[in-house]
Amino acid sequence: MSNVVGSRTARGRVLTAVGVVAVLAFTLFPVFVMLSTAVDARANDGNRSLLPTQFTLANFAFVLDEGRFLTYLRNSLLVALATVVISGLIALFASVAVARFKFRFRTSVLVMILIVQMVPLEALVIPLFVQAKSLNLLDDLFGLVVVYVAFSLPFAIWTLRGFVAAVPFEIEEAAYMDGASWFQMFWRVLFPLVAPGLVATSVFSFITAWNEFIFAITFMSDQDKYTVAAGLRRFFTQYGTNWGAVMAGSTLITVPVMLFFVAVQRKLSAGLVAGAVKG
Amino acid sequence: MRAWRPWVLIAPALAVLGGLLLYPLYRVAWLSFQDFGLRELVTGETDWIGFANFGELLSEPLLWETVLPNTVVFAVVNVALTVTVGTLVALLLARLGPWTRGIATSAIMVAWAVPAVTGTYVWVFLFDARSGAVMRALGSLGLIDPETTNWFTERLPFFGIATLNVVHHGFPFVAITVLAGLMTLPEDVMEAAIVDGASAWQRFWLITVPLLKPIFAVVTILSTIWDFKVFTQIYLMPGGDGANRDVLNLGTWSYVSSFAQNRYGLGSAIAVMLTLVLLLITMFYLRVLFRQDEI
Numbered sequence: 001m002s003n004v005v006g007s008r009t010a011r012g013r014v015l016t017a018v019g020v021v022a023v024l025a026f027t028l029f030p031v032f033v034m035l036s037t038a039v040d041a042r043a044n045d046g047n048r049s050l051l052p053t054q055f056t057l058a059n060f061a062f063v064l065d066e067g068r069f070l071t072y073l074r075n076s077l078l079v080a081l082a083t084v085v086i087s088g089l090i091a092l093f094a095s096v097a098v099a100r101f102k103f104r105f106r107t108s109v110l111v112m113i114l115i116v117q118m119v120p121l122e123a124l125v126i127p128l129f130v131q132a133k134s135l136n137l138l139d140d141l142f143g144l145v146v147v148y149v150a151f152s153l154p155f156a157i158w159t160l161r162g163f164v165a166a167v168p169f170e171i172e173e174a175a176y177m178d179g180a181s182w183f184q185m186f187w188r189v190l191f192p193l194v195a196p197g198l199v200a201t202s203v204f205s206f207i208t209a210w211n212e213f214i215f216a217i218t219f220m221s222d223q224d225k226y227t228v229a230a231g232l233r234r235f236f237t238q239y240g241t242n243w244g245a246v247m248a249g250s251t252l253i254t255v256p257v258m259l260f261f262v263a264v265q266r267k268l269s270a271g272l273v274a275g276a277v278k279g
Numbered sequence: 280m281r282a283w284r285p286w287v288l289i290a291p292a293l294a295v296l297g298g299l300l301l302y303p304l305y306r307v308a309w310l311s312f313q314d315f316g317l318r319e320l321v322t323g324e325t326d327w328i329g330f331a332n333f334g335e336l337l338s339e340p341l342l343w344e345t346v347l348p349n350t351v352v353f354a355v356v357n358v359a360l361t362v363t364v365g366t367l368v369a370l371l372l373a374r375l376g377p378w379t380r381g382i383a384t385s386a387i388m389v390a391w392a393v394p395a396v397t398g399t400y401v402w403v404f405l406f407d408a409r410s411g412a413v414m415r416a417l418g419s420l421g422l423i424d425p426e427t428t429n430w431f432t433e434r435l436p437f438f439g440i441a442t443l444n445v446v447h448h449g450f451p452f453v454a455i456t457v458l459a460g461l462m463t464l465p466e467d468v469m470e471a472a473i474v475d476g477a478s479a480w481q482r483f484w485l486i487t488v489p490l491l492k493p494i495f496a497v498v499t500i501l502s503t504i505w506d507f508k509v510f511t512q513i514y515l516m517p518g519g520d521g522a523n524r525d526v527l528n529l530g531t532w533s534y535v536s537s538f539a540q541n542r543y544g545l546g547s548a549i550a551v552m553l554t555l556v557l558l559l560i561t562m563f564y565l566r567v568l569f570r571q572d573e574i
Contacts, residue, residue, distance in 0.1 A: 094292035101285035127306035150299035250397035261392035
């Protein structure tokens with residue numbers, strides 16, 4: 001429907017251009033504020049303008065060194081990568097089961113996967129905190145990994161399911177004709193074909209783990225075990241907020257996620273349509 | 280195919296989901312019937328008090344005057360705004376050339392990628408009393424007195440800022456999904472409507488909306504679920520961590536009752552209420568999904 005409706009008249013073109021500028025400004029403004037404050041030597045000056053007056057990397061140096069962000073980045077990376085690998089494997093197996101096999105309770109399993117997606121983290125944090133405390137899993141990064149695997153699974157299964165279903169069954173049969181066992185077929189044929197979908201869901205699992213906040217602040221009291229999302233809170237003190245440090249830390253958290261998102265945007269929207277919309 | 284194979288494949292997923300999502304749900308329901316405080320947390324003893332937590336909750340004026348309105352009105356307003364903004368942006372993207380659309384889509388992806396934590400800090404920074412850029416700009420226009428105005432202490436401005444944050448964070452999903460739907464619309468139907476003299480407004484309401492109804496239903500219901508349980512964006516704002524009881528919603532109230540006041544039983548009861556509300560919305564969502572086609 002694109003060009004027929006849009007740019008027929010000059011007025012339409014002007015309106016479109018204004019719209020694009022407005023969208024760009026609204027979407028990018030907070031990011032711009034974050035970046036410009038992070039590199040501003042006068043970030044904590046109440047009268048500064050939004051454009052940096054004096055460029056500096058001192059905020060980043062402070063955050064990485066005294067702000068201990070090197071430790072937090074390492075913790076977050078460990079937790080996120082472990083989450084990606086574990087939930088990717090579990091989700092791939094599960095999605096093959098629901099996409100390729102007809103079995104009893106298949107629909108019930110799918111409905112359950114949909115329902116658990118709505119469970120609010122606020123309802124889970126209390127029982128899991130009590131549980132983790134009695135199991136001595138508080139202040140343990142592995143405790144976070146286990147929780148994040150559970151959170152990222154429903155979406156990963158739901159999305160991968162669409163990718164697995166899109167692989168023609170004939171390809172599988174051809175593999176069997178050539179004498180492959182089921183597991184050979186799975187690793188040599190199905191896995192490479194589903195890999196793009198796995199990339200998209202991995203990014204989502206990574207971001208779930210990287211951005212998560214409630215569990216990160218509740219489970220970790222030892223500051224050495226903080227993830228980045230929790231670590232930012234250290235720059236808010238009763239004596240005031242070190243905004244330069246907050247924004248430099250925020251930049252370190254946001255930029256990797258952003259690069260990921262832009263890199264996989266095609267697969268992401270394809271996956272969203274395949275998984276969330278088509279059902 | 281042997282019958283056990285799908286079960287072997289799906290067993291790990293079921294174990295994780297059962298152990299970390301379903302069992303805790305049972306536990307939170309169980310906790311909501313307990314008087315569970317610091318002592319119980321340390322000793323592991325239990326103290327069954329029946330519906331006392333719920334009784335306390337339902338007779339609490341804070342629930343009816345503050346927490347429920349904060350949760351429900353906020354969700355309704357934010358869903359309406361998120362879906363409207365997202366749809367408008369999708370319609371705009373659909374009429375762009377491939378090049379401009381690529382740039383605009385990337386920018387939207389950037390907004391989507393900003394983590395809730397860092398996004399919230401940016402908005403707090405902008406509206407910070409005295410030093411925030413927006414507050415100073417409004418002050419220099421003479422609209423507010425920046426020396427005495429702190430928008431985070433008042434309920435409406437507080438949730439206004441939160442709305443800006445949540446809509447900014449939430450509209451990209453709507454825009455990208457609706458855009459994907461717009462791309463599937465048959466072009467000849469639109470052309471025929473134009474030939475018949477239908478205005479853009481009529482074409483949207485008479486063709487686009489009916490054809491994309493399933494997509495609009497999905498984004499609306501998912502946004503509703505997300506906006507009802509919004510936590511990080513409220514908790515991280517000044518006063519949102521329970522210091523200002525006027526701005527509590529169900530999620531933050533449950534968390535603060537548990538972890539700031541050590542009343543895990545009461546906090547669980549609030550969490551159960553929130554979960555029940557979300558369950559109702561989800562049931563509705565499932566009915567919509569199943570009506571579309573079988574899964």
